[in-house]
Amino acid sequence: MTEDTRRTELLKLCEERIPGANLALIKKAYEFAAIAHQNDKRASDEPYFSHPLAVARILAEELPFDDVSIACGLLHDVVEDNEEYTYETIERNFGEDVAVIVEGLTKIKEYFKAAEINKAENYRKLLMAIMQDIRVIIVKFADRLHNMRTLEFLQPEKRKRIATETLEIYAPLAHRFGLGKIKWELEDLAFKELNRNAYDDIRKKLNLKRDERAAYIDKFLEPIKNAVEAKDIKFEVAGRPKHLYSIYRKMIKQNKPFEEIYDLFAVRFICESNDPNDCYTVFGISNSIYIPVPDRFKDYIAMPKVNNYQSIHTTLIGPEGRMVEVQIRTRKMHEIAEQGVAAHWRYKEGSIGKDRNVDGYVQWIREMVDNAGDDDLKKNIIENFKLNLYENEIFVLTPKGDLERLPVNSTPVDFAFAIHSNIGHHCIGAKVNKKIVPLDYILNRGDQVEIITSKNQHPNKNWLKFVKTPKARSEIRKWLNKEEEKFIELGKDQWEKKLKKLKLTIGEAGLAKILHRNKLHNQRQMFKMIGQGTLSADKLLEEPKEKEHKLLGSPSVEFEDFAKSARGSGGELVVDGEDIRAMLSYAKCCNPIPGDDVAGYITVGEGIRIHRKICKNLIEKSKEEPEKVVSVRWPELENSSFLTGLTIRGEDSAGMLKDIANTIVSYNNTSIKSISLDTGDSFFEGQVTLFVQNLEHLSRIIEKLKKIPGVYSVTRMNENK
Numbered sequence: 001m002t003e004d005t006r007r008t009e010l011l012k013l014c015e016e017r018i019p020g021a022n023l024a025l026i027k028k029a030y031e032f033a034a035i036a037h038q039n040d041k042r043a044s045d046e047p048y049f050s051h052p053l054a055v056a057r058i059l060a061e062e063l064p065f066d067d068v069s070i071a072c073g074l075l076h077d078v079v080e081d082n083e084e085y086t087y088e089t090i091e092r093n094f095g096e097d098v099a100v101i102v103e104g105l106t107k108i109k110e111y112f113k114a115a116e117i118n119k120a121e122n123y124r125k126l127l128m129a130i131m132q133d134i135r136v137i138i139v140k141f142a143d144r145l146h147n148m149r150t151l152e153f154l155q156p157e158k159r160k161r162i163a164t165e166t167l168e169i170y171a172p173l174a175h176r177f178g179l180g181k182i183k184w185e186l187e188d189l190a191f192k193e194l195n196r197n198a199y200d201d202i203r204k205k206l207n208l209k210r211d212e213r214a215a216y217i218d219k220f221l222e223p224i225k226n227a228v229e230a231k232d233i234k235f236e237v238a239g240r241p242k243h244l245y246s247i248y249r250k251m252i253k254q255n256k257p258f259e260e261i262y263d264l265f266a267v268r269f270i271c272e273s274n275d276p277n278d279c280y281t282v283f284g285i286s287n288s289i290y291i292p293v294p295d296r297f298k299d300y301i302a303m304p305k306v307n308n309y310q311s312i313h314t315t316l317i318g319p320e321g322r323m324v325e326v327q328i329r330t331r332k333m334h335e336i337a338e339q340g341v342a343a344h345w346r347y348k349e350g351s352i353g354k355d356r357n358v359d360g361y362v363q364w365i366r367e368m369v370d371n372a373g374d375d376d377l378k379k380n381i382i383e384n385f386k387l388n389l390y391e392n393e394i395f396v397l398t399p400k401g402d403l404e405r406l407p408v409n410s411t412p413v414d415f416a417f418a419i420h421s422n423i424g425h426h427c428i429g430a431k432v433n434k435k436i437v438p439l440d441y442i443l444n445r446g447d448q449v450e451i452i453t454s455k456n457q458h459p460n461k462n463w464l465k466f467v468k469t470p471k472a473r474s475e476i477r478k479w480l481n482k483e484e485e486k487f488i489e490l491g492k493d494q495w496e497k498k499l500k501k502l503k504l505t506i507g508e509a510g511l512a513k514i515l516h517r518n519k520l521h522n523q524r525q526m527f528k529m530i531g532q533g534t535l536s537a538d539k540l541l542e543e544p545k546e547k548e549h550k551l552l553g554s555p556s557v558e559f560e561d562f563a564k565s566a567r568g569s570g571g572e573l574v575v576d577g578e579d580i581r582a583m584l585s586y587a588k589c590c591n592p593i594p595g596d597d598v599a600g601y602i603t604v605g606e607g608i609r610i611h612r613k614i615c616k617n618l619i620e621k622s623k624e625e626p627e628k629v630v631s632v633r634w635p636e637l638e639n640s641s642f643l644t645g646l647t648i649r650g651e652d653s654a655g656m657l658k659d660i661a662n663t664i665v666s667y668n669n670t671s672i673k674s675i676s677l678d679t680g681d682s683f684f685e686g687q688v689t690l691f692v693q694n695l696e697h698l699s700r701i702i703e704k705l706k707k708i709p710g711v712y713s714v715t716r717m718n719e720n721k
Contacts, residue, residue, distance in 0.1 A: 178340020491531030
């Protein structure tokens with residue numbers, strides 16, 4: 001085919017599909033790009049210009065938008081591939097609109113060239129490019145679609161990278177812009193590359209059942225079609241295309257085989273009148289002929305999806321008890337379902353007024369950017385971006401009956417921020433269906449939600465654990481950051497005033513010592529704690545005091561020494577009925593001592609290692625090598641006792657050591673081997689080693705110690721290691 005023939009065909013296609021298109025602009029772009037790429041080749045060894053030409057044809061035939069988009073499709077690689085062509089060259093020859101879009105496309109390619117698809121800055125720049133002109137992403141979809149259709153000519157590693165990028169970014173983005181047809185093809189092409197075996201298996205099974213499905217659908221449809229025709233409703237019935245990746249994803253999600261996926265039997269009614277009432281009539285007729293499945297009805301006409309998708313979905317039990325999914329929509333709804341923003345653009349261009357739905361497609365991006373500061377945008381952009389792309393939705397009602405769209409698993413706090421930022425900031429509770437619920441309550445489709453506010457309430461960091469919407473997350477983070485800065489400024493002011501009053505100058509070395517002594521990470525943390533009142537400047541400037549040491553009996557016991565004594569007092573361990581102490585060692589991970597329920601693990605070259613039975617390491621080993629775990633127990637010694645240790649913590653007071661000692665001795669004349677208390681800052685931590693007869697004896701003593709006024713905790717010594 002000659003150059004003239006290809007150009008003529010493209011212009012004819014544009015004239016047919018885009019009435020009123022500026023054919024002179026498209027012709028000029030065609031000739032300009034053909035010259036710019038005349039020496040370039042693709043990986044398939046074709047002339048490179050075949051690619052921009054294919055992109056332009058997709059934009060004219062499959063994704064008809066406008067003449068500027070088609071010109072940009074022809075020119076989209078010119079600046080990147082040729083140093084002599086710049087933004088200024090494009091602007092001078094084709095105007096600012098074309099130049100801005102071509103520049104945006106060039107930058108998007110640069111952002112993801114290094115395969116850094118999870119780099120936050122790349123996501124941010126992608127969103128900015130889309131916000132500048134929505135046609136940037138439309139041309140990019142056409143570019144990516146042709147690249148995916150010709151993926152086989154690239155190296156395997158590059159194919160995998162592009163397919164992954166397509167599945168993670170471009171297919172979900174196409175869905176968000178309502179481009180259903182483009183989304184499905186991008187997903188299937190990526191699926192084919194990333195999991196060829198599963199792709200071929202599903203395709204083969206679909207082909208084998210094709211005739212059987214067609215015959216069944218004809219049988220299912222006959223009574224519905226007759227009844228609808230009797231109502232004088234003009235309609236078209238179409239089979240729903242079977243998208244392989246969608247089937248695969250449902251198989252994985254539902255953990256079901258291919259044969260059990262519901263929508264293998266699916267049909268679509270398209271009403272030609274564009275009157276939604278006709279859709280409800282068809283819906284009523286269908287439900288009167290076949291039994292509907294209640295929980296599989298969705299009315300996206302009354303409540304459109306966020307990408308403006310509208311249709312009625314219902315699942316009916318047809319002949320032989322088989323389930324059939326039926327979609328019912330008008331012709332206009334069908335065009336929007338297939339071509340989304342492109343369809344809205346055409347309706348906008350063909351009318352005097354502006355179609356607000358076009359701007360609505362980028363509103364979610366604008367809100368994401370507007371609701372976040374620079375730091376928040378960079379840190380959380382990937383999380384927010386992916387949430388917006390993949391979220392399923394529910395509709396909830398305000399007390400006045402207005403609908404509010406939210407992601408699945410949203411909470412009253414998400415709802416409050418969606419209504420108004422001020423309501424979110426002062427949200428203290430909520431009523432769902434007139435019943436009080438907590439703020440982390442998961443909302444369901446159709447819930448009526450009333451928010452209870454208080455002027456004294458403000459966001460707190462715990463809300464971040466359960467909110468779902470980017471707006472709520474962003475508003476909460478902004479408030480917390482603002483509050484943190486206020487405390488830091490207040491603390492810094494208090495610190496500087498204290499130093500000035502005491503006429504002190506503290507250099508970097510001195511400040512580092514203060515931070516280290518108080519276990520603080522940095523100055524900001526110090527200032528924040530001073531500002532919050534949890535730390536005083538006076539305490540920070542105090543010289544450290546030596547700890548007071550109160551001692552009765554022998555010195556404070558180190559755990560290793562204690563454990564050695566304890567194990568010696570407990571008699572020789574019995575392993576599977578035999579005394580084989582020489583072969584034993586004790587695990588450091590759980591530090592078993594007499595009184596513990598224990599088991600042995602046979603090691604290589606180190607005998608049997610003793611663990612507590614509740615030790616996580618032993619539990620894991622017993623799963624992997626149960627044959628190496630042996631039964632072990634401490635011997636039962638008559639009229640004997642074993643050594644154990646306790647760690648006691650609490651508030652220091654006069655006579656505390658005496659109270660602890662008396663409490664232990666007074667129960668069954670228990671013998672104490674050693675007791676020591678370290679005190680400081682009005683608190684104490686003590687260690688006691690004592691002889692007990694059994695675990696019940698020990699438990700009773702622990703209970704009595706906990707009842708001493710000022711004692712906060714009593715634990716076995718090995719539990720603290």
